[in-house]
Amino acid sequence: MSNIYEIPYWNKYTLSIEEAAGYFRIGECKLRKIITENPTADFILWNGNRMQIKRKRFEEFIDRQSVI
Template identity: 55%
Template sequence: MNNTDVPIWERYTLTIEEASKYFRIGEKKLRRLAEENRDSNWVIMNGNRVQIKRKLFEKIIDTMDVI
């Protein structure tokens, strides 16, 4: 790990691939959730790349029983 690399648990936003590993949710399901909730505050579009705000998504996950 380089000195410039930020650990995944300290990042503000995560890519779909990183979020999939972090939250242990499949990439297809995360992409579908992001697509269905584009106007929500936990999804950021960086060009055509989806970014997930980690802390806000954690709060959403905490309220769910089933994904």
């Protein structure tokens, strides 16, 4: 029995690049490129030097795009 409680992606507030790639079905390199092109976007949260993606805000960003 594991002591680790795993929260499903769809319930998390922020996602790592790896988690976001799996959840949104977008490659990690493409996600890093989107973040590089939008450094002040409201869907990015920096934890030290680690990028976290605010799931709901990134969903809203994706909804506004016609091409990724």
